[in-house]
Amino acid sequence: xxxxxxxxALSGLAVVLAFxxxxxxxxxxxxxxxxxxxxxxxxENLALEFERAMTTQRELLAQVASGAxxxxxxxxxxxxxxxxxxxxxxxxVAAGAHLLDVRSGAETVSGTLPGARILPIDxxxxxxxxxxxxxxxxxxxxxxxxxxxxxxxxxxxxxxSGLYNLAGGIGAYGGPLARPQ
Numbered sequence: 001x002x003x004x005x006x007x008x009a010l011s012g013l014a015v016v017l018a019f020x021x022x023x024x025x026x027x028x029x030x031x032x033x034x035x036x037x038x039x040x041x042x043x044e045n046l047a048l049e050f051e052r053a054m055t056t057q058r059e060l061l062a063q064v065a066s067g068a069x070x071x072x073x074x075x076x077x078x079x080x081x082x083x084x085x086x087x088x089x090x091x092x093v094a095a096g097a098h099l100l101d102v103r104s105g106a107e108t109v110s111g112t113l114p115g116a117r118i119l120p121i122d123x124x125x126x127x128x129x130x131x132x133x134x135x136x137x138x139x140x141x142x143x144x145x146x147x148x149x150x151x152x153x154x155x156x157x158x159x160x161s162g163l164y165n166l167a168g169g170i171g172a173y174g175g176p177l178a179r180p181q
Contacts, residue, residue, distance in 0.1 A: 056079075060074065060078075070082075080161065081152035081153070086175075088164075089172075090174070099113050099115055099138075101113065104122070105120060108180045111179065113141070113178065115178075131160075136162065140165055143170060145165060149165045
């Protein structure tokens with residue numbers, strides 16, 4: 001009788017252990033599926049980043065082939081836009097470049113550069129069609145130069161060329177301010 005009880009107890013224990021093993025295997029399977037999905041997403045993101053970088057390098061090479069002289073910094077950093085100081089920005093504007101102010105509405109209340117289009121960076125993507133694609137360069141500025149650099153990056157990805165970021169922001173321009181319209 002004891003042997004039967006022992007056999008039944010061992011059989012029950014074996015069933016419990018089998019259930020626990022099966023449950024744990026299912027847990028590992030789910031974790032493996034999640035890891036595979038995460039790895040697939042990372043690979044897709046890396047492929048997208050690589051393609052963007054290659055597109056930028058191709059564009060820089062095309063500019064060189066057509067006689068342009070992109071700066072060493074632009075080539076090494078993979079940028080399709082240049083940083084400019086205030087005097088160079090004023091030269092570009094005097095020669096016909098567009099001015100784009102990407103500061104917020106609250107920031108532009110204190111004044112903008114004369115003739116600037118005001119298009120806050122937060123709405124740049126949805127209002128992109130408002131910007132003319134007439135081949136004239138763009139001098140893009142903000143308060144300090146960070147958001148305008150991001151705007152230049154975005155505009156370059158959207159096919160704009162002749163982009164210049166006013167390094168140091170609106171204060172670096174050195175000209176009079178106008179009331180926003």
